[in-house]
Amino acid sequence: MVNPLIRKLENFTRLSGQDKHLLSEFLHEGIRHLGPREDIIREGERPQSVNLVLSGWACRYKYLEDGRRQIIAFLVPGDLCDNNFFLLRQMDHSIGALTPISIAQIPRHRIEEVSLHHPRVAQALSWEALTSMAIQREWTVSLGQRDAQERLAHLLCELYLRLRAVGLTDGTSCELPLRQAELADALGLSTVHVNRTLQELRASQLIMLKGKTLTIPDLNALRSVAQFTPTYLHLEHEGRHLDANE
Amino acid sequence: MVNPLIRKLENFTRLSGQDKHLLSEFLHEGIRHLGPREDIIREGERPQSVNLVLSGWACRYKYLEDGRRQIIAFLVPGDLCDNNFFLLRQMDHSIGALTPISIAQIPRHRIEEVSLHHPRVAQALSWEALTSMAIQREWTVSLGQRDAQERLAHLLCELYLRLRAVGLTDGTSCELPLRQAELADALGLSTVHVNRTLQELRASQLIMLKGKTLTIPDLNALRSVAQFTPTYLHLEHEGRHLDANE
DNA sequence: CATCCACAATAACCCATGTTAAGGCAGCTT
DNA sequence: AAGCTGCCTTAACATGGGTTATTGTGGATG
Numbered sequence: 183m184v185n186p187l188i189r190k191l192e193n194f195t196r197l198s199g200q201d202k203h204l205l206s207e208f209l210h211e212g213i214r215h216l217g218p219r220e221d222i223i224r225e226g227e228r229p230q231s232v233n234l235v236l237s238g239w240a241c242r243y244k245y246l247e248d249g250r251r252q253i254i255a256f257l258v259p260g261d262l263c264d265n266n267f268f269l270l271r272q273m274d275h276s277i278g279a280l281t282p283i284s285i286a287q288i289p290r291h292r293i294e295e296v297s298l299h300h301p302r303v304a305q306a307l308s309w310e311a312l313t314s315m316a317i318q319r320e321w322t323v324s325l326g327q328r329d330a331q332e333r334l335a336h337l338l339c340e341l342y343l344r345l346r347a348v349g350l351t352d353g354t355s356c357e358l359p360l361r362q363a364e365l366a367d368a369l370g371l372s373t374v375h376v377n378r379t380l381q382e383l384r385a386s387q388l389i390m391l392k393g394k395t396l397t398i399p400d401l402n403a404l405r406s407v408a409q410f411t412p413t414y415l416h417l418e419h420e421g422r423h424l425d426a427n428e
Numbered sequence: 429m430v431n432p433l434i435r436k437l438e439n440f441t442r443l444s445g446q447d448k449h450l451l452s453e454f455l456h457e458g459i460r461h462l463g464p465r466e467d468i469i470r471e472g473e474r475p476q477s478v479n480l481v482l483s484g485w486a487c488r489y490k491y492l493e494d495g496r497r498q499i500i501a502f503l504v505p506g507d508l509c510d511n512n513f514f515l516l517r518q519m520d521h522s523i524g525a526l527t528p529i530s531i532a533q534i535p536r537h538r539i540e541e542v543s544l545h546h547p548r549v550a551q552a553l554s555w556e557a558l559t560s561m562a563i564q565r566e567w568t569v570s571l572g573q574r575d576a577q578e579r580l581a582h583l584l585c586e587l588y589l590r591l592r593a594v595g596l597t598d599g600t601s602c603e604l605p606l607r608q609a610e611l612a613d614a615l616g617l618s619t620v621h622v623n624r625t626l627q628e629l630r631a632s633q634l635i636m637l638k639g640k641t642l643t644i645p646d647l648n649a650l651r652s653v654a655q656f657t658p659t660y661l662h663l664e665h666e667g668r669h670l671d672a673n674e
Numbered sequence: 675c676a677t678c679c680a681c682a683a684t685a686a687c688c689c690a691t692g693t694t695a696a697g698g699c700a701g702c703t704t
Numbered sequence: 705a706a707g708c709t710g711c712c713t714t715a716a717c718a719t720g721g722g723t724t725a726t727t728g729t730g731g732a733t734g
Binding site for chain 1: 690693
């Protein structure tokens with residue numbers, strides 16, 4: 183298994199052998215394995231290191247006092263959970279595993295060392311932070327303006343492209359190890375309505391979803407339902423252009 | 429007028445005289461004055477510098493094809509509009525002025541220089557980026573889970589505390605130069621419903637809002653309506669604790 | 675000082691989505 | 705193989721908030 187972070191960063195820039203070596207050393211410091219519903223880090227804790235998802239899915243989430251839960255972000259292989267968060271006194275949200283997951287714990291000093299002495303890698307890590315902000319902004323747009331069908335279709339497009347960027351798609355399919363309740367908490371909808379909306383997308387032949395496998399037979403069709411524009415993922419660098427259907 | 433960025437960063441850390449000197453030099457490079465509805469930077473452009481709000485209000489926003497608009501963030505004095513965005517090929521959203529506004533254009537090389545040679549200032553700028561991400565996450569929670577009254581109350585608490593952090597409150601009052609249509613686009617509600625909800629908050633004596641002045645006679649009361657917890661603003665550093673009513 | 679104009683305030687009606695409740699089904703467990 | 709258990713599906717009904725339309729209001733302008 184190649185370090186999915188390297189794979190992801192190569193969507194932004196070419197990395198030298200030395201850069202990759204540096205990044206692959208991130209893995210040697212301590213790998214944790216967690217099961218579904220276990221927390222990687224919890225609201226209120228003080229983060230001391232940076233967690234990198236190697237395999238499996240996780241999510242940021244926050245509970246309100248009365249039990250409502252919002253899933254704030256999904257984290258897939260190659261995603262950094264909390265880059266730079268050690269600057270803060272405490273986590274303002276929790277991060278939990280959704281599937282069995284393995285994560286590398288990267289000690290703070292390694293990150294700081296890289297950002298001091300390896301500007302190219304530091305830049306790539308900044309790019310990863312910028313795209314995760316861009317994704318958060320796009321979620322704001324979805325939750326504020328898009329209706330249920332657009333919102334769901336938009337999320338599925340995003341997840342498919344993010345997985346493709348780290349080599350985790352297979353033709354027109356990818357894993358989608360989420361329960362409808364988790365989709366609901368991410369989309370700000372009820373589980374019942376997520377179910378209805380999935381039925382609609384299925385009926386329109388826009389998606390197939392059996393078990394934990396999602397198939398998008400015609401990505402452009404789904405994109406147009408969602409008004410999805412992939413720009414915000416910032417996956418194309420100079421001279422390289424993404425064909426969303428490729 | 430003191431550089432509001434310095435004022436803001438001092439909520440995170442103590443800055444030396446030299447640090448402050450460095451930061452105040454950010455202002456000398458080019459100050460732009462824009463009127464309401466003028467854009468600071470537009471979706472699709474390639475950012476070449478970093479914009480700092482000195483006075484006035486701005487917002488990030490994005491239009492969907494059919495004219496729906498989401499306001500993604502409000503920017504008040506001391507906020508950096510697009511720190512590090514020059515790493516990206518293009519803006520994935522626009523930033524526009526809401527009031528007459530003055531902004532400093534900080535050239536890319538100044539920022540890079542600081543992050544290479546002045547780690548304390550670089551850390552402070554990272555902190556500012558981390559808090560703006562935290563605010564974005566909290567907006568995700570609001571849009572996904574909170575009903576209209578909670579959402580509005582939450583936003584007002586947030587804005588009041590952010591303004592207080594840069595010295596722009598006066599007792600229990602602050603400026604709120606937003607039209608109801610802008611609140612609506614930020615909250616994912618219709619203008620009609622924003623109006624209804626403002627009436628409710630007024631009727632409950634939770635806020636007073638005449639002209640462009642907002643008064644929150646009892647911040648804790650408004651906080652409890654919103655289930656507002658200020659942690660995510662990360663305004664208290666070691667040894668210093670915020671009294672939300674102070 | 676009359677007229678605009680942008681914005682705020684209300685009212686009447688409607689619909690997308692929430693809520694509650696009741697099956698259904700597949701994969702474990704004993 | 706019977707019975708759980710967790711999740712998906714569906715139905716009936718309720719409601720928060722949207723839509724459309726009209727009126728009010730205060731500050732700018734000729």
